[in-house]
Amino acid sequence: MISRYGSTLHALMFALLSSRSVARPLSNADVITRREDLLAAYDYVVVGGGASGLTVANRLSEQPSITVLVIEAGDFDKNEDYVTIPGLAGGAIGTKYDWNTSYAPGDAIGGRVVPIPQGKVVGGSTKLNRMVFDRGSKSDYDGWETLGNEGWNWEGLLPYFKKNEHFTAATSEIEAEYAIKDDLQFRGDKGYMQTTYSPFFWPTTKNLIQATKELGIPVNDQASGNAVGGYFCTHNMDPVNYTRSSAREAYYASAAKRSNFHVLTGNQVTRILTSGANGTVKVTGVEFATSKDAARQTVKINNEAILAAGSLHTPQLLQVSGIGDAKLLESINVTTIVDLPAVGHNLHDHLNLVVVNVLNTTILTNTLSSNTTFAAEARQQYDTQRTGPLTSPTGDFLLFLPLSTYSNASSAISTQASSSNASLSLPPDTPADVAKGYATQYATLNAKLLSNASAFLEIIWADGVLVLGLQHPYSRGSVKAASASIFDAPTADSGFLRNPLDVALLREGVRFARTFVQAPSIASLNPFEVVPGLNATADADIDAFVRGSVSTLYHPAGSCKMGAKEEGGVVDAELRVYGVDGLRVVDASTMPILPASHTMTTVYAVAEKAADIIKASEGYRVKMEG
Ligand SMILES: Cc1cc2nc3c(=O)[nH]c(=O)nc-3n(C[C@H](O)[C@H](O)[C@H](O)COP(=O)(O)OP(=O)(O)OC[C@H]3O[C@@H](n4cnc5c(N)ncnc54)[C@H](O)[C@@H]3O)c2cc1C
Ligand SMILES: *[C@@H]1O[C@H](CO)[C@@H](O)[C@H](O)[C@H]1NC(C)=O
Ligand SMILES: *[C@@H]1O[C@H](CO)[C@@H](O)[C@H](O)[C@H]1NC(C)=O
Ligand SMILES: *[C@@H]1O[C@H](CO)[C@@H](O)[C@H](O)[C@H]1NC(C)=O
């Protein structure tokens, strides 16, 4: 037992709370550890027990007559501090709960290899993430519908953003000190995901908010669909004991007692099994194994396989199952079952660029690692009172800026975009249907450049460190299975900076970071820029810095895009894979284009909506009525 609970009483209560009982004779509740404990067939098999997978599995299994199995490659975590305590969020990166994947070297970023962590654990990346819980703007979601997906707009998603969460307002101290205003019509209070504000804000958050106002940037409520300007940011955590609320605590725990809901951990789905050919392909089951050399096992499926393995592994699984670009499949010795060239294309991710200023002040976030006395005191406060620095994952106030609010170059960049060629954004081997769909996205992006309703730049403040996030990159990459084995990591091209427009958008971000720290409330802290350094002023020098140091904000998406097939869609607006009966994708890979926000909250909303779509389908209703 981990000693975090501080006292024997806490430990005992935790042990009681976490033990579950079920009617079936299994060793560990609904967690199946042996093949012989599985049913021969399930109505639905969900591949991946992360954000989207656990959400859909929970909702589908609300009906006792519907059997649902989740197969998850990772195991359950053991409530280690680094997956539990908000102030240590992100600490699971590089552990056994991380796939340890990297993007392929990128020509446009100096041949660098950028790591892309992803959760391999029950809860998926919601166990690794930094607990920023926010929504994008109305205009971003409305854009999904404009790209050809009926019903996928802000109005259509709002009920699902609300359904996901159980929101608790800030503590009265924080609410009074920072004048946080929530419009409760936009928040949910019946969902499984606990969301609230940190009860502790690091001291320079005040300077950040003041500077925002000094620069005339409005402060808005991100939950309302107006997620531009500055906003106070909620986090996915319990409002009483300030522990992480991940997909496991929310959607697994609340369904664990259902005897029709099974979870098999430590097993990777190796293939989707199908019957038939050309127009009559139908899912019959899935194959899985514990390791590359272990024996393959199978389970049958009555209704559907639901892919929720994340933006890098879902397209890989389709490809090794024979669903993808016939040319790619031939090169990896996989027999083509459905030639669907778009699988894996349209991959994009938020870019991360860090500008560092040294501040002249005490009590900075890094004091937690630099001053052991401070750290011990913080730990004591957390363990005994659930207060202090460890209750905050940081990022309590964020900026999301439309281009013309952070740069004077918006019309120049807009001219550059409209006189340039969309194909500059795409890998050379992009299939024609994908390029056609991207041309529509390109026009959307060009319109966003001049709009004040959609943000291009995020700024996350950490005491003089400004993390700049490019929210609407032009460039696209792809995911390709590297071999016929699911156990060989896929080759993922992030596309980072492929189109020089993305460099220009970040260059302007670096310039704005300098303007920002000159606002009186930050200037008073004597900021001194050490990265990239104030001698980097010429475009060429800033661009070299951008290309030499961008990395990821951990939001890969779009690689199994929802959209029309002739425009490079992999799934339709009901998330059904084209050409295969009984197969859907529900994870981040289905987003046609990233919103300007972190992705977890949107993934949950998409998955909640997906569950309702599936429940309304004939197959589900027939099973439900017996
Ligand atoms: C380090 C990090 C920080 C982040 N910070 C934030 C943040 O602060 N705020 C925010 O909003 N978002 C954040 N994100 C992003 C957010 O967590 C993801 O967008 C979200 O979890 C994606 O959900 P998903 O269902 O698509 O995939 P995941 O949640 O990643 O789930 C996929 C699951 O599928 C499993 N799987 C994969 N392949 C197989 C297979 N073949 N068989 C069986 N199982 C398989 C995986 O092990 C995993 O559990 C962060 C992500 C990371 C990695
Ligand atoms: C990732 O790397 C770490 C450190 O090397 C290792 O402990 C962990 O097991 C790796 N994760 C996986 C899923 O292999
Ligand atoms: C925190 O509180 C929630 C809700 O009461 C509970 O489910 C969870 O087990 C608690 N976690 C810890 C570590 O005490
Ligand atoms: C599928 O149909 C296409 C075109 O209609 C045809 O060229 C191909 O041979 C068919 N494949 C199979 C496996 O029947």
Ligand SMILES: *[C@@H]1O[C@H](CO)[C@@H](O)[C@H](O)[C@H]1NC(C)=O
């Ligand atoms: C495909 O099979 C051929 C012949 O067996 C082999 O030489 C080649 O390495 C295989 N390719 C891959 C990617 O596995």
Ligand SMILES: *[C@@H]1O[C@H](CO)[C@@H](O)[C@H](O)[C@H]1NC(C)=O
């Ligand atoms: C840092 O701040 C202290 C106290 O406010 C001040 O006395 C000192 O001159 C400052 N040092 C620098 C280098 O700005």
Ligand SMILES: *[C@@H]1O[C@H](CO)[C@@H](O)[C@H](O)[C@H]1NC(C)=O
């Ligand atoms: C370290 O933290 C302690 C407790 O907050 C504080 O009293 C002390 O001055 C700090 N030490 C330094 C070197 O800043």
Ligand SMILES: *[C@@H]1O[C@H](CO)[C@@H](O)[C@H](O)[C@H]1NC(C)=O
């Ligand atoms: C957007 O905001 C900027 C800065 O406040 C302003 O100059 C510009 O006119 C606005 N553009 C539109 C289209 O409203």
Ligand SMILES: *[C@@H]1O[C@H](CO)[C@@H](O)[C@H](O)[C@H]1NC(C)=O
């Ligand atoms: C635009 O230029 C003016 C005049 O130089 C300057 O005051 C303003 O801060 C700039 N705006 C942005 C967003 O860079």
Ligand SMILES: *[C@@H]1O[C@H](CO)[C@@H](O)[C@H](O)[C@H]1NC(C)=O
């Ligand atoms: C854009 O580039 C592609 C590929 O290089 C080319 O086929 C196309 O004609 C170009 N379009 C324009 C408008 O220049």
Ligand SMILES: *[C@@H]1O[C@H](CO)[C@@H](O)[C@H](O)[C@H]1NC(C)=O
């Ligand atoms: C800025 O100065 C540093 C330190 O002297 C040097 O390493 C760097 O190359 C300079 N950068 C530019 C763009 O001149």
